[in-house]
Amino acid sequence: MKKNICIGTRGSQLALWQANFIKSEIARLFSDLNVELKIIKTTGDRITDRPLAMVGGKGLFVKEIETALLNNDIDLAVHSMKDMPGELPKGLVIGAIPKRENPFDVLISKDNRLFSDYKKGAKIGTSSLRRASQIKHIRPDLTIVSIRGNLDTRIKKLKAGDYDAIVLAAAGLRRLGQDNEITEYLDETIMIPAAGQGALCIETRENDESIAKVMEKLDxxxxxxxxxxxxxxxxxxxxxxxxxxxxxxxxxxxxxxxxxxxxxxxxxxxxxxxxxxxxxxxxxxxxxxxxxxxxxxxxxxxxxxxxxx
Incomplete structure (x- = not known):
């Protein structure tokens, strides 16, 4: 088994939490391994002024990291599973899927109102077509407004009055210790989550036997x-x-x-x-x-x- 393992990750606050969590789990399970992180900037990180659907959708947050993995610059990659396209590049596999965090979407409201309490025309911020379409189906009277940025940026925009409420994934807020901001959990009876939401994807090279032994313990x-x-x-x-x-x-x-x-x-x-x-x-x-x-x-x-x- 390798003695040094390099994890590829994006540099966002949430991505670093996720990568450091996997790093600590590997260190806990394999005390003889040295684990380090390598931050890789993706296309999705560079584009912050447009909705993701306009610039390519899934794959925007993983492509450059997958290239590093295929080039042997890193030994494994940690992604949010919901960012993963249905088809992986040839030579790569999902090595492990650790235990899932809360998979649902949540509402964060400026005035602590529940989803059902908002009046006609209330502005709801989301970056997701999936969320937007389901909200429009249930509450066609609400106004959906696109929002981008990290969690702190989105919450600041909400508190500044740009939106009446925003909808985010519960998992990111819980992982970063910001679940006190959550007004309401929107379970699957209200809003179906994205495939893989709340789960992490540890992507590895196919037939990398030394890394596979580590993955067995994390799955x-x-x-x-x-x-x-x-x-x-x-x-x-x-x-x-x-x-x-x-x-x-x-x-x-x-x-x-x-x-x-x-x-x-x-x-x-x-x-x-x-x-x-x-x-x-x-x-x-x-x-x-x-x-x-x-x-x-x-x-x-x-x-x-x-x-x-």
Whole structure:
């Protein structure tokens, strides 16, 4: 086994927390290993003035890090799973998926109001088409406004009065100790999270046996099962930040309950389905759920979205 391991990561506050968490876990499990971080700037980090959907969607926060991994400049990469495209570059694999943090979206409001309490025209900030379309479907009377920047920047904009509320992922706030800012958790009955939301992805080179031994200790079986189903759905619908699609899996007895949605950008059309999936058939179940939604009108929605690009 290697004695020195280099982790590639973005330089944002949350990305560094995630990478340092994995670094500490490796150090705890393998006291003889020396672990260091290498910060890599991605395209997504450079573009901060436009919605992600306008500049490429998924892959913007991982491509340069994956290149470093393929070039042997780093030994593994730590990403937010929801940033990962459905298809990985040849030669790379998801080495481990640690135990998931809270997977849901949350509302942070300026005046401590709940989502249902806002009056017509209230301004809700989000950077996600997935969130925006689901909000528009439930509350078409609200005004959705794009917001970019790190967590602190978004919260400052909210408190400055630029928005009445903002919607973010719970996981980032909880990891950074800012969950006191959360007004309301929006569970899957209100808003389906992005595939992989709340989970970390540790990406490694295929057939790297020394790193694989480390990954075995970091992998969380139930999380991997759920995320595998979510990503199978995502890959089947060819989902990205360009289109409002979502899928969430949770353990239910010995099976997995997968719930997914495809929506139009304006939220007027939304197709939501669920499926009980055996754990040993989670990939095919995720694909079948996608096919079911596509057949029920999802394909037409996606074709309309693609024709508008």
């Amino acid at each position: 969380h079986f139930d999380t991997r099962i759920c995320v595998t189903g979510e990503r199978a759905f995502l890959k089947q619908v060819e989902g990205s930040c360009h289109i409002p699609v979502a899928c969430f899996g949770k353990i239910q007895n010995n099976d997995v309950l997968l719930t997914a949605v495809v929506a139009s950008e304006d939220g007027k059309e939304l197709i939501k389905e669920h499926m009980i999936c055996p754990r040993n058939k989670i990939k095919i179940s995720g694909r079948n759920l996608a096919k079911k939604i596509l057949e029920k009108g999802g394909k037409k929605i996606l074709e309309q979205l693609n024709s508008n690009d």
